[in-house]
Amino acid sequence: MTRFGATILDASGLRLTAQEKALFREVKPFGFILFSRNVDTPEQVRALCAELRDAAGHDAVITVDQEGGRVQRLRRPFWRDWSPPLDFVKAAGENSVEAMNLRYRLIAHELHDLGIDSNCAPMVDVAGPQTHEFLRNRCYGTDPEKVTKLGRAAADGMLAGGVLPVVKHMPGHGRATMDSHFDLPQVSAGRDDLIGTDFAPFKALNDLPMAMTAHLVYEALDKRPATLSPVMMQVIRDEIGFDNLIMTDDISMQALKGRIDDITRDALAAGCDVVLYCNASLKDRALVADAAGEMTQAAQTRAERALAARVVPDDIDIPALTARLTRLVGEDVHG
Numbered sequence: 001m002t003r004f005g006a007t008i009l010d011a012s013g014l015r016l017t018a019q020e021k022a023l024f025r026e027v028k029p030f031g032f033i034l035f036s037r038n039v040d041t042p043e044q045v046r047a048l049c050a051e052l053r054d055a056a057g058h059d060a061v062i063t064v065d066q067e068g069g070r071v072q073r074l075r076r077p078f079w080r081d082w083s084p085p086l087d088f089v090k091a092a093g094e095n096s097v098e099a100m101n102l103r104y105r106l107i108a109h110e111l112h113d114l115g116i117d118s119n120c121a122p123m124v125d126v127a128g129p130q131t132h133e134f135l136r137n138r139c140y141g142t143d144p145e146k147v148t149k150l151g152r153a154a155a156d157g158m159l160a161g162g163v164l165p166v167v168k169h170m171p172g173h174g175r176a177t178m179d180s181h182f183d184l185p186q187v188s189a190g191r192d193d194l195i196g197t198d199f200a201p202f203k204a205l206n207d208l209p210m211a212m213t214a215h216l217v218y219e220a221l222d223k224r225p226a227t228l229s230p231v232m233m234q235v236i237r238d239e240i241g242f243d244n245l246i247m248t249d250d251i252s253m254q255a256l257k258g259r260i261d262d263i264t265r266d267a268l269a270a271g272c273d274v275v276l277y278c279n280a281s282l283k284d285r286a287l288v289a290d291a292a293g294e295m296t297q298a299a300q301t302r303a304e305r306a307l308a309a310r311v312v313p314d315d316i317d318i319p320a321l322t323a324r325l326t327r328l329v330g331e332d333v334h335g
Helices: 018-027 041-055 085-114 146-160 190-197 200-204 232-239 260-270 283-293 297-308 318-329
Strands: 003-008 029-034 059-066 067-069 164-170 209-211 246-247
Touching: 003 018, 003 283, 018 041, 018 283, 029 041, 029 085, 041 059, 041 085, 085 146, 085 246, 146 164, 146 190, 146 200, 190 200, 232 260, 246 297, 260 283, 260 297
Parallel strands: 003 029, 029 059, 164 209, 209 246
Antiparallel strands: none
16 A cells, blocks of 8 residues: 555646646645646546546545535536535425435536545534625534534435545534634634534534544634644544544635645644645645655554545436436526
C-alpha cells in the first residue's frame, strides 16, 4: 500500500499541467477535489480523473462539492441541476427522508460515472435563527433528529452508488453568523447546548468514512478554531466518537490566519488526518504538501479504511428513480 501524502489538492484547469503532474508524483496526495473550472464535458472529466490518479500513483479519492443549489460543480447540460437542500426538504414534506436518499443516489450515479468517488456531503449543520445566509439554505433543517435522518439517507444513497460521503462541518457550523470564507465565526453557546444540538447529528453519524472540520471557535470549549484545536479534535474523537478520516475544510479560507505552511502543521498536530488546500499557486500547493508530509500511521489506517468503503454501485433503474423523486418533491429532477 502506498504511503499517502497528508493532503487533498486541486488542479488549475481542465487537464493537468506538466508541473502539476510532477508535483503530484512527488507528494502522492491522498486525494483531489474538483471545482467548476475542472469541469467541461463527461469525457474531459473522466480524462482528468484518470490523470490525477496516474500522477498520484495510487487509486486516489477524488471528491467534489455536489450539494445542490449554489454549491454544485456539475450542472446542465450534462448533469442535473438540484434545488438548495433546505428548499428541497421543504418541497418533499413528509417524504423528505426517502427523497433525500433518492437525490443523493442519483447524484452518486452521475459522479461515479465520471470517476469521482466522493462527495462533500451530507452537510448536517443544524440551522438556527441566526445562521449566516452563506450556509442556511444548504442546511437540512433546524431539528437535530430530523437533520440526522436526512443526513443518514443522503449518506446511504451515496454509499450505495459507490461514492464516499464526507459529513460536514464537524462538529457543527449552524450557529455561525459569519461566512468562514472571509471571517472567523465565534460561537458563544454553552457546552450542553452544543452537545445536545450541534454535535448530535455528527455523533449519530460517527460511522461514516470521512468528515470535514469547521473553521469555527466554540468559546465554551477552546479559543482556537476547531480545525486547529487539539481540544476540539479530542471532543470529535472521544465525545462524538468519530474514529474515521478527518479532513480539514479548505485551509486557504480567511477564517484561518497565518502562514499556510504553519496552518498545515497546526491542523495535523491538532489531530486532523489530512489537509484540504484549494485555489492556490503551484508554489503554495508544493509548500503545503511539504509541510504536511506523509500521513501518520493512524491517519493512514483511517484512510485505508475509508478507501475500503468504496463499493461497486448497486444496479438501479435510473429513469424509475428519477420519476419517483419527481413525484415526491413536485419538481422536475430530470437532467
